[in-house]
Amino acid sequence: xxxxxxxxxxxxxxxxxxxxxxxxxxxxxxxxxxxxxxxxxxxxxxxxxxxxxxxxxxxxxxxxxxxxxxxxxxxxxxxxxxxxxxxxxxxxxxxxxxxxxxxxxxxxxxxx
Amino acid sequence: xxxxxxxxxxxxxxxxxxxxxxxxxxxxxxxxxxxxxxxxxxxxxxxxxxxxxxxxxxxxxxxxxxxxxxxxxxxxxxxxxxxxxxxxxxxxxxxxxxxxxxxxxxxxxxxxxxxxxxxxxxxxxxxxxxxxxxxxxxxxxxxxxxxxxxxxxxxxxxxxxxxxxxxxxxxxxxxxxxx
Numbered sequence: 001x002x003x004x005x006x007x008x009x010x011x012x013x014x015x016x017x018x019x020x021x022x023x024x025x026x027x028x029x030x031x032x033x034x035x036x037x038x039x040x041x042x043x044x045x046x047x048x049x050x051x052x053x054x055x056x057x058x059x060x061x062x063x064x065x066x067x068x069x070x071x072x073x074x075x076x077x078x079x080x081x082x083x084x085x086x087x088x089x090x091x092x093x094x095x096x097x098x099x100x101x102x103x104x105x106x107x108x109x110x111x112x
Numbered sequence: 113x114x115x116x117x118x119x120x121x122x123x124x125x126x127x128x129x130x131x132x133x134x135x136x137x138x139x140x141x142x143x144x145x146x147x148x149x150x151x152x153x154x155x156x157x158x159x160x161x162x163x164x165x166x167x168x169x170x171x172x173x174x175x176x177x178x179x180x181x182x183x184x185x186x187x188x189x190x191x192x193x194x195x196x197x198x199x200x201x202x203x204x205x206x207x208x209x210x211x212x213x214x215x216x217x218x219x220x221x222x223x224x225x226x227x228x229x230x231x232x233x234x235x236x237x238x239x240x241x242x243x244x245x246x247x248x249x250x251x252x253x254x255x256x257x258x259x260x261x262x263x264x265x266x267x268x269x270x271x272x273x274x275x276x277x278x279x280x281x282x283x284x285x286x287x288x289x290x291x
Contacts, residue, residue, distance in 0.1 A: 012249075047188075049188035050187055
């Protein structure tokens with residue numbers, strides 16, 4: 001496994017953290033894209049009763065899980081040399097997610 | 113005394129799963145803040161970590177349950193379109209249309225629901241990341257202050273998203289109740 005004499009490498013935990021930021025930012029970006037294009041918004045309506053929210057969240061979750069799986073495979077056997085950088089990137093991604101999903105911001109892209 | 117199906121699921125969504133998530137947040141924060149090697153015996157640390165794992169996974173499960181019920185069960189009732197020419201009275205059954213029918217309440221949908229329906233999804237994603245990291249690093253978390261700080265920050269963001277979503281949900285349900 002990832003253990004060496006009882007030590008568990010921290011790469012797996014930081015992979016989960018960064019993937020969380022990627023997942024939130026993905027949802028935020030999909031919100032803005034759906035607002036900017038009615039065609040794209042219609043494609044995101046995987047469920048007619050839920051509308052484009054179903055696609056924004058389903059594809060956002062898919063991005064999150066894919067990013068998590070890839071980062072986990074890359075980092076699970078490593079101790080990260082600069083976890084502070086991963087923390088900083090995650091914070092930036094969360095700020096992007098918060099801004100992108102804020103109605104006065106995505107309203108700027110509104111296409112009618 | 114009676115309660116409709118819609119009222120039952122709305123209450124379950126907000127008052128049981130949503131509020132449960134917000135309450136367990138306190139346990140997660142205290143667990144992470146007090147997890148210091150210099151403050152604990154080995155036995156105490158083991159018990160604290162066990163509690164922290166239970167609390168963070170409970171937060172993740174509660175958050176996922178709340179957003180899934182909210183999005184796939186309650187939201188379709190909220191956004192259902194009324195038949196053409198529906199009167200003000202019959203709009204009572206269509207909360208989104210009811211809110212949009214008046215300038216004084218339109219903001220509850222255009223700002224409130226539009227923010228809530230997206231922001232709420234950040235909470236379970238971040239809570240799951242925290243729960244997984246706590247479980248995986250349980251043997252080293254006690255001595256890893258940078259990881260603990262980051263997990264606290266993610267937990268706080270997750271709480272912020274759920275709290276805003278919960279607050280807006282309560283106000284929207286007050287302005288246009290689901291019945």
